[in-house]
Amino acid sequence: xxxxxxxxxxxxxxxxxxxxxxxxxxxxxxxxxxxxxxxxxxxxxxxxxxxxxxxxxxxxxxxxxxxxxxxxxxxxxxxxxxxxxxxxxxxxxxxxxxxxxxxxxx
Amino acid sequence: xxxxxxxxxxxxxxxxxxxxxxxxxxxxxxxxxxxxxxxxxxxxxxxxxxxxxxxxxxxxxxxxxxxxxxxxxxxxxxxxxxxxxxxxxxxxxxxxxxxxxxxxxxxxxxxxxxxxxxx
Numbered sequence: 001x002x003x004x005x006x007x008x009x010x011x012x013x014x015x016x017x018x019x020x021x022x023x024x025x026x027x028x029x030x031x032x033x034x035x036x037x038x039x040x041x042x043x044x045x046x047x048x049x050x051x052x053x054x055x056x057x058x059x060x061x062x063x064x065x066x067x068x069x070x071x072x073x074x075x076x077x078x079x080x081x082x083x084x085x086x087x088x089x090x091x092x093x094x095x096x097x098x099x100x101x102x103x104x105x106x
Numbered sequence: 107x108x109x110x111x112x113x114x115x116x117x118x119x120x121x122x123x124x125x126x127x128x129x130x131x132x133x134x135x136x137x138x139x140x141x142x143x144x145x146x147x148x149x150x151x152x153x154x155x156x157x158x159x160x161x162x163x164x165x166x167x168x169x170x171x172x173x174x175x176x177x178x179x180x181x182x183x184x185x186x187x188x189x190x191x192x193x194x195x196x197x198x199x200x201x202x203x204x205x206x207x208x209x210x211x212x213x214x215x216x217x218x219x220x221x222x223x224x225x
Contacts, residue, residue: 001169034211036153043202043215044153055213087153091211094166096143096155 002027002090006099013078013104021073021102023088028068032092035064035073038101039084047086048073078104108133110203110216118197118223124190128203128216129183136161136181139208144177144188146199147218154199158206159186193223 003026013019023033031051036044046055048064051071061076075082083106088099114126128142135142144156157167159177167175171190179186190197201221205214 036212038153043204043218044212045215046211046213049211050209055210089153089155089211091206095168096158097168098153098155100152 001095002029002093002097004088004090004097004099006086006088006102008102009100010103010105012106014106015078015080017078019075019078019104021086021104023066023071023073023099025069025071025090025092027092029090029092031067032090033064033066033071034089034091035062036087036089037082037084038087044087108205108214110205110214112201112203112216112219114219114221116220116222118193118221119225120194120223121192124188124193124197124221124223126188126201126203126219126221127185128187129185130205131184134181135179135184135186141206141208142177142179142186143204143206143212145202145204145212146197147202148196148199156188156190156201195223197221198223 005024007022033051035048038044052064085101085103087101109131111129118124141158141160143158159165174191176189200218202218203216204212207213
């Protein structure tokens with residue numbers, strides 16, 4: 001199994017802040033890393049795939065980077081609608097896995 | 107635009123089998139470079155990938171659940187299904203179905219359905 005570890009588990013920030021979320025894989029996963037945003041009571045939405053590719057319709061303030069085991073999701077200037085929980089997910093192995101999530105709070 | 111909708115019993119007794127179906131609309135389940143997934147999320151917890159199936163019938167499962175899980179596909183009904191046997195309270199969760207786009211990720215999700223395991 002490939003374990004995904006996200007840090008921090010929660011993060012307090014303000015509108016306009018630049019924030020960086022981290023995800024680490026237990027084994028190298030090349031660039032097979034995806035990021036999702038989830039708001040309470042809703043299904044997750046894809047933000048970033050293949051570590052750094054912005055999914056269609058996602059604002060450009062979101063960006064992803066990294067490869068092998070270490071990855072980051074950066075939000076350049078937080079907007080009120082960005083307060084949510086963010087999950088990373090590896091798609092390297094035939095058995096996918098998610099990180100435990102980072103809750104972004106005001 | 108493709109849409110997914112989960113359906114099935116909201117309450118299952120311990121030791122019984124949980125069965126859910128995901129109906130796909132707005133596109134064919136048997137065409138394109140897609141794979142069809144089940145993911146679950148216990149209340150106030152994170153996402154857990156359960157498994158996936160391709161239109162060919164090839165499946166992959168989470169190692170932690172593989173002894174209890176079966177995912178199947180019915181192309182004639184444009185739907186795919188999840189069976190989870192010998193359930194316990196730990197299987198109580200919101201269950202999501204999702205379409206994976208090859209070379210992208212889990213792009214399209216259903217709204218989720220809550221399944222509670224209780225006597």
